[in-house]
Amino acid sequence: IQMTQSPSTLSASVGDTVTITCRASQSISPWLAWYQQRPGKAPKLLISKASILESGVPSRFSGGGSGPELTLTISSLQPDDFATYYCQQYYAFPITFGQGTRLESK
Amino acid sequence: EVQLVETGGGLIQPGESLRLSCAASGFDVSTNYVSWVRQAPGKGLEWVSVLYSSGPTYYGDAVRGRYTISRDNSKNTVYLQMTGLRVEDTAVYYCAGKWPFEYWGQGTLVTVSS
Numbered sequence: 001i002q003m004t005q006s007p008s009t010l011s012a013s014v015g016d017t018v019t020i021t022c023r024a025s026q027s028i029s030p031w032l033a034w035y036q037q038r039p040g041k042a043p044k045l046l047i048s049k050a051s052i053l054e055s056g057v058p059s060r061f062s063g064g065g066s067g068p069e070l071t072l073t074i075s076s077l078q079p080d081d082f083a084t085y086y087c088q089q090y091y092a093f094p095i096t097f098g099q100g101t102r103l104e105s106k
Numbered sequence: 107e108v109q110l111v112e113t114g115g116g117l118i119q120p121g122e123s124l125r126l127s128c129a130a131s132g133f134d135v136s137t138n139y140v141s142w143v144r145q146a147p148g149k150g151l152e153w154v155s156v157l158y159s160s161g162p163t164y165y166g167d168a169v170r171g172r173y174t175i176s177r178d179n180s181k182n183t184v185y186l187q188m189t190g191l192r193v194e195d196t197a198v199y200y201c202a203g204k205w206p207f208e209y210w211g212q213g214t215l216v217t218v219s220s
Contacts, residue, residue, distance in 0.1 A: 054208070
């Protein structure tokens with residue numbers, strides 16, 4: 001299953017709301033996860049089953065969408081949120097990730 | 107607190123073999139799924155393999171037939187045996203626990219180069 005993530009780079013400011021989209025080559029809902037990765041660090045699981053926020057993850061992160069097109073929305077961006085984000089389908093093997101979205105400060 | 111610690115990375119020549127270890131604490135590898143995920147320098151994440159708690163194993167297309175995932179319950183450790191290594195296998199290798207990947211190690215760098 002191919003995962004097409006867009007955009008590849010996103011420029012935004014503190015306080016903005018941004019949305020990252022992941023389109024799967026077939027329906028995978030709800031078997032989608034979102035990860036945040038900071039430079040030099042391991043990824044961190046933010047959302048599982050498309051919309052379930054992991055424990056300790058701020059509520060400004062939310063997952064949505066349906067079918068093959070799923071989204072990660074970050075409301076009221078904080079300085080800590082500038083990182084790279086990946087979607088991952090775990091509906092079928094091989095497990096596949098999107099190519100990543102680098103969220104940078106404008 | 108859950109900790110996953112990968113070891114075993116290093117510089118290796120094409121065609122050679124290497125075994126990575128993922129030692130867990132606060133997390134029982136015998137009752138959980140454990141995966142390996144890799145990240146080539148400057149690139150995205152690539153899933154490599156998973157070992158189910160019940161025993162089945164699955165592999166990504168790029169490594170199937172060359173890599174083997176296994177575990178030692180007495181050591182609470184999961185291994186990734188890598189054979190026939192190629193330059194394109196160069197990456198940081200992470201082990202990840204649960205499904206999807208809730209727990210991650212810090213990663214170990216494998217460099218395949220002549």
